[in-house]
Amino acid sequence: MKKLWWRLWFILALTAVAIAVNLIPQYPLKTGLDLQGGTHLLLQADMGNIDPNDRTTALESVKQVITRRVDLYGVSEPMIQTSNFQDDYRLIVELSGVKDVSEAISLIGQTAQLDFREDLEATPGAETFRFLPTGLTGKDLKKATVTFSQGGNNTGQPEVSLEFTTEGAKKFGEITQRNVGRQLAIFLDNQPVTTPVVSEAILSGTAQISGNFTTKAATDLSIQLNAGALPVPIKIIEQKNISATLGSDSVRKSVIAGSIGLGLVALFMILLYGVNGFLADVALVIYGLITLAIYKLIPVTLTLPGIAGFILTIGMAVDSNILIFERLKEELRAGRPFSIALELAFGRAWDSIKDANVATIITSLVLINPLNFNFLNTSGLVRGFALTLLIGVIISLFTGIIVTRTLMRLFLVKKV
Amino acid sequence: MKYKLLYFLFSLLFILPGIYFLLRFGLSLSVDFTGGSLVEFQVNASLVELRQLLEVQVPVAGLQQSNDSFVLRTKELSQAENQALQVEISSRFGQVQEKRFETIGPTLGKELIKKTLVGILLAAGFILSYVAYRFHDKKYGVCAVLAMLHDSLIMLGVFSFLGVYFQVEVDALFVTAMLTILSFSVHDTIVVYDRIRESGKLFPKLSFVELVNKAVTETLGRSLNNSLTIIFMLLALYLLGGDTTKWFVFALLIGTASGTYSSTFTAVPLLVLWEDFSHHFSHPRGVIE
Numbered sequence: 191m192k193k194l195w196w197r198l199w200f201i202l203a204l205t206a207v208a209i210a211v212n213l214i215p216q217y218p219l220k221t222g223l224d225l226q227g228g229t230h231l232l233l234q235a236d237m238g239n240i241d242p243n244d245r246t247t248a249l250e251s252v253k254q255v256i257t258r259r260v261d262l263y264g265v266s267e268p269m270i271q272t273s274n275f276q277d278d279y280r281l282i283v284e285l286s287g288v289k290d291v292s293e294a295i296s297l298i299g300q301t302a303q304l305d306f307r308e309d310l311e312a313t314p315g316a317e318t319f320r321f322l323p324t325g326l327t328g329k330d331l332k333k334a335t336v337t338f339s340q341g342g343n344n345t346g347q348p349e350v351s352l353e354f355t356t357e358g359a360k361k362f363g364e365i366t367q368r369n370v371g372r373q374l375a376i377f378l379d380n381q382p383v384t385t386p387v388v389s390e391a392i393l394s395g396t397a398q399i400s401g402n403f404t405t406k407a408a409t410d411l412s413i414q415l416n417a418g419a420l421p422v423p424i425k426i427i428e429q430k431n432i433s434a435t436l437g438s439d440s441v442r443k444s445v446i447a448g449s450i451g452l453g454l455v456a457l458f459m460i461l462l463y464g465v466n467g468f469l470a471d472v473a474l475v476i477y478g479l480i481t482l483a484i485y486k487l488i489p490v491t492l493t494l495p496g497i498a499g500f501i502l503t504i505g506m507a508v509d510s511n512i513l514i515f516e517r518l519k520e521e522l523r524a525g526r527p528f529s530i531a532l533e534l535a536f537g538r539a540w541d542s543i544k545d546a547n548v549a550t551i552i553t554s555l556v557l558i559n560p561l562n563f564n565f566l567n568t569s570g571l572v573r574g575f576a577l578t579l580l581i582g583v584i585i586s587l588f589t590g591i592i593v594t595r596t597l598m599r600l601f602l603v604k605k606v
Numbered sequence: 607m608k609y610k611l612l613y614f615l616f617s618l619l620f621i622l623p624g625i626y627f628l629l630r631f632g633l634s635l636s637v638d639f640t641g642g643s644l645v646e647f648q649v650n651a652s653l654v655e656l657r658q659l660l661e662v663q664v665p666v667a668g669l670q671q672s673n674d675s676f677v678l679r680t681k682e683l684s685q686a687e688n689q690a691l692q693v694e695i696s697s698r699f700g701q702v703q704e705k706r707f708e709t710i711g712p713t714l715g716k717e718l719i720k721k722t723l724v725g726i727l728l729a730a731g732f733i734l735s736y737v738a739y740r741f742h743d744k745k746y747g748v749c750a751v752l753a754m755l756h757d758s759l760i761m762l763g764v765f766s767f768l769g770v771y772f773q774v775e776v777d778a779l780f781v782t783a784m785l786t787i788l789s790f791s792v793h794d795t796i797v798v799y800d801r802i803r804e805s806g807k808l809f810p811k812l813s814f815v816e817l818v819n820k821a822v823t824e825t826l827g828r829s830l831n832n833s834l835t836i837i838f839m840l841l842a843l844y845l846l847g848g849d850t851t852k853w854f855v856f857a858l859l860i861g862t863a864s865g866t867y868s869s870t871f872t873a874v875p876l877l878v879l880w881e882d883f884s885h886h887f888s889h890p891r892g893v894i895e
Contacts, residue, residue: 224850292685292686426684426685427710427711427713428708429708430707431704431706431707436850444847444851447845447847448839450842451840451843452839454838454839455838458835459835495779495782495851498843498847498855499786501839502839502840505838505839506790506793512831512832513797516825541804542801545736545737545796545800549736549792550789550790552733552736553786554789556725557785572781572782
């Protein structure tokens, strides 16, 4: 009996935590593009001219470039992911709340432009700069890599090594010759990326940019330079714009529909199973609170099919209880006292509940595709739905069985 | 299980017309599968006038009106082409408000079809193995998956019909609905099978058919009650929810109804049929005395 009370306290504490999480504004419910409005783009990178060994690097550079461009638009929390398998190199870009989509999209779709600019007019150490194009561009750069310096005082410091083409080496040699002691700026999409000072004329076609780089800073720089060195044309192969009004309308309707459905289910359970049904409803409310809290904590990005998945799992959550209550009725009909019938009902129903839920878990895992198998679905909508289904099944096992059982043992067994 | 032929006939009553529609008309696939563009916008215009204007600009694959919104399906448009089209519309009918614009490349559609099939096969394969393992007999797994197939056929048939008469399209969400129903259907079937297994242990003297009948009677109430709760939720969503999920929810409704029926009246009779056949063939025929 004492153990049961502990269990009840545990359930109450868990519910309290769930309520707290749901009320604290630090954990907002993340909503997908279909709910808050925005633009979803799927970009295909054309790797035709890129050496197969450099393709992953090149895709990473494209991502960096697009991130830079999106940042210029001040988009809140842009989501940019690379996805590559076999010969398809793709980028998923999700921008929420962009007003002028057309401009953002035409900017994103451009191939990155890298060029070197010199500052011929300025005297060394001057405050103002006026950089002029040198004619040395990303095309002349073969590759940028992160290396570690070999000699001198800075041994082991991360640097960025540049490797030029034959043509580029010649141009670079001339430029460095006339710019010793001056800055040579590198621009990406007309924005300066770095402005190192030329220490000597470099004719070999390889150069190092050193400075007080952390390894991460050096890597970031090399990625940006590679965006110019390995120019990858990108093409939009899928685009979805959803207006914010359409989204909020759907949310409002789904919430109303969900509440009415939930009310009907609760009523149905009480009509069918009386007090037992009422306790199941209590468990159902706890289910709703915990699920919502978990959505916020993980966080699960809630999409429209995700909401549908959540509502569907409410229907499935009461199933465990229906199985148990039907069983309870049978055991009582067989003449067993309530306390024994209760334990038998839970024990026997567990087998079916377990097998049935494992089948649902299998399906949701195939849909979520957690290992990112490329032969399976990777669509965000489908995954969102499956994730809510999976979370729903797992939590409903807890509330439908442990919570209901504890409540029934505590409040109903004494009655008989 | 006396009426098992009747149960199969009842299923066929829905499956056969479904197959006829599928073969005759196929499914009306959305841009998710075929590639192309979908533009949903609000404008103060009549359907006929709007259609005339649009047909001059782009190939119109479909134009539908719901309240003051129009949904246009057309070839793959770029953002610039979409913009130009809207300018064209607004110069004639006044302000255009874009609600949704989707454009999908043709290769992606094929990819989705492939991934969908692989997903369904994989899920079916896993479920078959799991059920066969839990019940120590492959016939349970096979019959559960056949019942799943029954539900898929019904859903596909209904949507083929809806595609012909109500211009309802099958999209990526439909695929999700179908996979959900597959798991729901197995969920329901397992509950009945579990009862057969349990009664088999408790009453070893009963014949297989008697066990099955007992299990079906005992689980029918639960099966109906459970489906009713899910149907309540779905009906509320269908009647009151947003337009974007309307057909998704409808697919789930059809699937739930079919899944409930198939668990008791397809999966179980199939099991009995299997048992009959195996008995028929495993009995030694001519015994020499």
